[in-house]
Amino acid sequence: MLSLDQVDSFYGRSHILHGLNLQVPTGQITAIVGRNGTGKTTLLKTIMGLTDRMAGHIRLDGHDLSAEPTFRRARAGIAYVPQGRQIIPDFSIRENILMGGFATTGRGRARGGIPPLVPKLFPYLMQNLDRPGGVLSGGQQQQLAIARALSAEPSVLLLDEPTEGIQPNIVEEIQNIVVRLNTEEGLTIILVEQNVAFARAAGHHFAMLEKGRAVAAGPIGQLTDDLIHRHIAV
Ligand SMILES: Nc1ncnc2c1ncn2[C@@H]1O[C@H](COP(=O)(O)OP(=O)(O)OP(=O)(O)O)[C@@H](O)[C@H]1O
Ligand SMILES: [Mg+2]
Structure with missing residues (x-):
């Protein structure tokens, strides 16, 4: 279980997250929804230790990571x-993928090299390892960003709007990968997602953010149209 307990987060003097409590059950997908600018990305950065300052506690399976630098997380x-x-x-x-393992390889976690999930999930990347990342389409770059994260051989994956700005015909492919990472590989996932239909289809739990506060959270069945209309739809 990943848990956030009374988390505040800051960029300089800007106070973005306010007293956030969140429980992320192991082996499940927790969808984070909310309007633009409400703090969804900041939530993921805070978990990773990438904002300027935080208060409160972030624990993974009981270990308090709140004071740890990003590489330890x-x-x-x-x-x-x-x-x-x-x-x-x-x-x-290849270089883009391997970068994701730099903090973890040889430290008892990742084995180094192309992670075994890449040929399984991303055959196209595997067949094109020596081409520059820049030649890839948006959807393929999203696959590359996921492959890079998998280099660290994580147990928890933080995904920030993986289908944003991707051609409609590729969206479903990315969505399938997100679901497979959970159902086949057992990864715990926090999925920031503006697409409510996908959040509902993939998520087991949700949290709704508004102005840096969690205004609702629970099993995905409680992400009702009424909640969406009150907090997201204009
Ligand atoms: N590096 C930064 N420095 C200062 N303020 C920031 C920084 N990054 C984000 N913010 C502010 O923090 C607030 C939350 O931003 P954040 O990017 O977390 O929102 P979001 O919910 O991910 O939005 P979106 O749906 O557009 O991705 C916004 O008011 C934003 O302007
Ligand atoms: Mg964002």
Whole structure:
């Protein structure tokens, strides 16, 4: 279980998350929904230790990570796929993938090399390892960003809007991969997702953010149309 207990988070003097409590059950998908600018990305960055400052506690299976630097959180088993993918276009697909293991390889977690899930989930990447990342389509770059995160051999995957800005015919492919990472590989996933239909289809639990606060959370069945209309739809 990953848990956040009374978490506040800051960029400089900007106070973005306020007293956030969140329980992320192991082996399940927790969907994070909410309007633009409400703090969804900041939540993932805070879990990874990438905001300027936080207060409160973040624990993974009882271990308090709140004061740990990002690389120790990676070694504890958390990996992050950022919004907008952030791959390095001039690096080869292979180099982009291997980068994701730098903090963890040889430290008792990742084995190094291309992670075994890549040929299984992303055959296209596997067949094109020496091409630059920049030649890939948006959907393929999303696959690359996920493959990079898998290099760390994580147990918890933080996915920030994996289908944002991707051609409609590829969206379903990415969604299938997210679901398979959970059902076949047993990864615990926090899925930030604006697509409510997908959040409902894939998620076991949800949390709704508004202005940096969790205004609702629970089993996915409680993510009702009424809640959506009150907090997301204009
Ligand atoms: N690096 C930063 N420095 C200062 N403020 C920031 C920074 N990044 C984000 N913010 C602010 O924090 C708030 C939350 O932003 P965040 O990116 O977490 O929202 P979001 O819910 O992910 O939005 P979106 O749906 O557009 O991705 C916004 O008011 C944003 O302007
Ligand atoms: Mg965001």
